[in-house]
Amino acid sequence: MARIVMKFGGTSVADIDKIRNVAQHVKREVDAGHQVAVVVSAMSGKTNELVSWARQAAPIHDAREYDTIVSSGEQVTAGLLAIVLQSIGIDARSWLGWQIQVTTDSAHGAARIENIDGEQIVERFIIGQVAVIAGFQGIGPGNRIATLGRGGSDTSAVAIAAAVKADRCDIYTDVDGVYTTDPRIEPKASRLIKVSFEEMLEMASLGAKVLQVRSVEMAMVNNVRLFVRSSFEDPLAINQNRFTGTLICSEEEILEKQVVTGIAYTMDEAQISLRRVPDVPGVSAAIFGPMADNHINVDMIVQSISEDGSRTDMTFTLPDGDVEKAMAVLDDARNEIGYEIIQSEKGLVKVSVIGIGMRSHAGVASTAFTALAAKGINIRAITTSEIKFSVLIDADYSELAVRTLHQKYGLDSK
Amino acid sequence: MARIVMKFGGTSVADIDKIRNVAQHVKREVDAGHQVAVVVSAMSGKTNELVSWARQAAPIHDAREYDTIVSSGEQVTAGLLAIVLQSIGIDARSWLGWQIQVTTDSAHGAARIENIDGEQIVERFIIGQVAVIAGFQGIGPGNRIATLGRGGSDTSAVAIAAAVKADRCDIYTDVDGVYTTDPRIEPKASRLIKVSFEEMLEMASLGAKVLQVRSVEMAMVNNVRLFVRSSFEDPLAINQNRFTGTLICSEEEILEKQVVTGIAYTMDEAQISLRRVPDVPGVSAAIFGPMADNHINVDMIVQSISEDGSRTDMTFTLPDGDVEKAMAVLDDARNEIGYEIIQSEKGLVKVSVIGIGMRSHAGVASTAFTALAAKGINIRAITTSEIKFSVLIDADYSELAVRTLHQKYGLDSK
Numbered sequence: 080m081a082r083i084v085m086k087f088g089g090t091s092v093a094d095i096d097k098i099r100n101v102a103q104h105v106k107r108e109v110d111a112g113h114q115v116a117v118v119v120s121a122m123s124g125k126t127n128e129l130v131s132w133a134r135q136a137a138p139i140h141d142a143r144e145y146d147t148i149v150s151s152g153e154q155v156t157a158g159l160l161a162i163v164l165q166s167i168g169i170d171a172r173s174w175l176g177w178q179i180q181v182t183t184d185s186a187h188g189a190a191r192i193e194n195i196d197g198e199q200i201v202e203r204f205i206i207g208q209v210a211v212i213a214g215f216q217g218i219g220p221g222n223r224i225a226t227l228g229r230g231g232s233d234t235s236a237v238a239i240a241a242a243v244k245a246d247r248c249d250i251y252t253d254v255d256g257v258y259t260t261d262p263r264i265e266p267k268a269s270r271l272i273k274v275s276f277e278e279m280l281e282m283a284s285l286g287a288k289v290l291q292v293r294s295v296e297m298a299m300v301n302n303v304r305l306f307v308r309s310s311f312e313d314p315l316a317i318n319q320n321r322f323t324g325t326l327i328c329s330e331e332e333i334l335e336k337q338v339v340t341g342i343a344y345t346m347d348e349a350q351i352s353l354r355r356v357p358d359v360p361g362v363s364a365a366i367f368g369p370m371a372d373n374h375i376n377v378d379m380i381v382q383s384i385s386e387d388g389s390r391t392d393m394t395f396t397l398p399d400g401d402v403e404k405a406m407a408v409l410d411d412a413r414n415e416i417g418y419e420i421i422q423s424e425k426g427l428v429k430v431s432v433i434g435i436g437m438r439s440h441a442g443v444a445s446t447a448f449t450a451l452a453a454k455g456i457n458i459r460a461i462t463t464s465e466i467k468f469s470v471l472i473d474a475d476y477s478e479l480a481v482r483t484l485h486q487k488y489g490l491d492s493k
Numbered sequence: 494m495a496r497i498v499m500k501f502g503g504t505s506v507a508d509i510d511k512i513r514n515v516a517q518h519v520k521r522e523v524d525a526g527h528q529v530a531v532v533v534s535a536m537s538g539k540t541n542e543l544v545s546w547a548r549q550a551a552p553i554h555d556a557r558e559y560d561t562i563v564s565s566g567e568q569v570t571a572g573l574l575a576i577v578l579q580s581i582g583i584d585a586r587s588w589l590g591w592q593i594q595v596t597t598d599s600a601h602g603a604a605r606i607e608n609i610d611g612e613q614i615v616e617r618f619i620i621g622q623v624a625v626i627a628g629f630q631g632i633g634p635g636n637r638i639a640t641l642g643r644g645g646s647d648t649s650a651v652a653i654a655a656a657v658k659a660d661r662c663d664i665y666t667d668v669d670g671v672y673t674t675d676p677r678i679e680p681k682a683s684r685l686i687k688v689s690f691e692e693m694l695e696m697a698s699l700g701a702k703v704l705q706v707r708s709v710e711m712a713m714v715n716n717v718r719l720f721v722r723s724s725f726e727d728p729l730a731i732n733q734n735r736f737t738g739t740l741i742c743s744e745e746e747i748l749e750k751q752v753v754t755g756i757a758y759t760m761d762e763a764q765i766s767l768r769r770v771p772d773v774p775g776v777s778a779a780i781f782g783p784m785a786d787n788h789i790n791v792d793m794i795v796q797s798i799s800e801d802g803s804r805t806d807m808t809f810t811l812p813d814g815d816v817e818k819a820m821a822v823l824d825d826a827r828n829e830i831g832y833e834i835i836q837s838e839k840g841l842v843k844v845s846v847i848g849i850g851m852r853s854h855a856g857v858a859s860t861a862f863t864a865l866a867a868k869g870i871n872i873r874a875i876t877t878s879e880i881k882f883s884v885l886i887d888a889d890y891s892e893l894a895v896r897t898l899h900q901k902y903g904l905d906s907k
Contacts, residue, residue, distance in 0.1 A: 136576040137576050159550045162558045
């Protein structure tokens with residue numbers, strides 16, 4: 080007997096037939112003797128509809144009212160799944176954020192969970208009842224509904240799993256696991272059986288869309304084992320004892336550590352260069368302070384020192400869409416920073432190589448540089464961290480770079 | 494300065510443009526210096542969609558889950574109206590049943606309000622904030638959402654008005670008031686300026702669709718003045734000091750009492766007759782007990798005593814749709830009741846004449862009998878009460894009967 084939290088996203092609950100399919104997945108786990116809580120998203124498309132109404136009502140609006148409106152999507156799905164489960168003989172009831180209580184901070188629209196009272200849910204486990212929980216929502220200060228931001232149902236599921244001390248949190252989605260890279264770019268991409276929290280965190284922040292970054296962070300902090308699997312597999316054909324998805328767990332659970340686990344990429348990157356900036360203390364703060372104040376997310380920063388040491392070039396990357404705003408901010412700060420020339424370029428892509436094995440293996444990155452050079456791909460910037468390195472290249476070469484690195488690090492499926 | 498509860502139904506909030514129109518009605522009252530609470534229904538069509546999903550999920554389902562699902566419609570409208578009000582400079586916030594708290598009994602799907610805590614709403618009135626309240630919902634035992642049954646937003650509005658001691662409860666709808674009869678049958682029907690609670694109660698239970706029976710009952714018990722008006726009139730053209738709808742109030746407020754206020758009718762009536770029933774004590778109980786046990790709503794009952802006093806004929810009316818069930822029930826009870834012949838007839842209509850003036854005027858009904866006879870309309874049964882009388886006739890004559898009585902009692906508009 081295990082205690083399991085199962086999470087189903089919008090496409091898995093898009094209509095009543097799909098909700099019936101979800102119920103079969105739940106039944107399989109209940110029949111196997113497990114204690115089950117299910118976290119659901121809104122029916123696919125519903126949240127967009129609700130968001131669009133709120134925007135039509137007023138482009139800028141009270142986030143507490145926005146949350147009242149959009150949280151209704153998950154409320155409907157939770158009720159519907161509870162009804163379907165009951166109809167196939169499974170004791171179940173729906174739970175909303177304010178009923179459990181999932182308390183959050185006051186950042187309506189993108190609230191953070193502060194505490195979850197798992198007591199009522201655990202009491203119901205003991206009498207054999209399945210908890211069907213509306214994801215994405217909690218209760219903020221002043222008894223107002225708060226939502227966790229788009230995709231927040233993953234975070235809800237992990238937080239619930241931590242609160243009820245679940246053995247596993249199964250994230251059902253429209254893919255059957257985490258892949259070594261995007262299969263749309265590299266058909267030879269293969270499904271990972273296990274991946275560590277830290278690798279997954281890098282992959283998620285680098286554009287692998289399977290899981291939300293925050294949910295992986297929360298799983299890592301609380302050591303909640305995450306299992307990504309497909310909700311479209313035949314629920315009854317899934318063998319209880321054989322994993323058909325990807326398990327995301329602590330490094331200790333992974334016996335055979337790969338040097339490289341996966342290749343990720345983020346599109347729509349841009350680069351801004353400030354030429355001949357005085358190389359004095361405080362110049363970085365003069366550049367990046369105003370960027371932060373304007374909520375511009377700066378990523379790879381490269382500083383090249385000039386020969387005489389008095390002037391320097393500063394280059395950094397940022398999302399494509401922020402370039403105009405950033406250029407305006409830097410124009411305002413020109414006198415303070417003291418650069419001579421400013422240049423920007425769009426249409427770049429960041430390709431990243433991830434693997435916990437890098438910690439103990441030297442020279443992993445140089446293999447990539449050689450391989451990319453051999454294909455004539457120019458590297459514009461490099462960043463490295465303990466378990467990954469990233470290169471910035473022209474978007475035209477993205478597919479070629481991903482495929483080259485995928486092959487080079489032995490990730491191609493046999 | 495007055496304290497006003499304004500209620501808008503589904504067609505009045507059907508889309509964002511209509512919600513903007515509602516906001517203008519609210520603004521007019523706020524600008525006039527009034528304290529305002531607004532009760533809203535779900536956007537037209539939304540409740541039907543949600544109900545249909547619940548039915549698809551399972552034809553017979555947990556009413557608590559049904560309530561969780563369908564209550565989301567009003568939740569969305571409340572948030573949207575709060576946003577629109579804020580966008581035109583009016584301080585406003587949405588309130589859900591569990592936030593206020595509107596506590597109900599456990600009859601999920603058709604719950605009755607037990608108590609409303611008006612304190613938070615009144616506190617907000619004092620700081621000039623408009624309360625936008627999701628109608629149709631409350632919180633039942635065990636912290637579960639409960640709904641008041643279809644059309645329950647009228648009841649919510651009246652209950653809120655009673656709880657905050659409002660001076661008036663304005664029910665905005667797609668008609669501009671209560672008419673002397675159905676204008677689709679009699680184009681000469683005219684709008685009533687004032688009508689008493691009791692008259693309105695008779696009209697509502699006899700098929701006038703403007704207001705729910707329960708909301709009128711609740712208004713009468715709590716002496717909440719109801720004002721029925723159209724939400725589609727130009728909000729800014731409505732003169733504050735001139736009523737353009739119908740005021741439903743206590744008799745004392747109505748100085749010029751009409752003998753007859755209106756003509757109502759209910760279609761799809763049927764009649765069952767039991768011939769030669771032994772005229773002994775307990776025979777009525779033997780007939781109507783089983784009917785009540787089977788939830789068959791019996792209306793007009795006529796008993797005619799036979800010449801020798803040992804046998805009697807019992808005739809009663811019931812809704813068309815219940816005839817087959819009633820016949821089966823009476824067949825089972827045949828030996829116990831001891832009737833000789835049973836007959837049923839569908840396709841009847843009940844026409845009712847309503848007016849508080851009947852209390853002090855004799856002979857009101859006989860005018861009707863004469864007028865109907867002059868048109869060759871046969872009366873199958875008659876019932877009378879203090880402020881109304883009803884006649885049962887063939888459905889073929891419904892329009893003729895309504896028009897004849899409307900003219901006879903001087904209700905035709907000039």
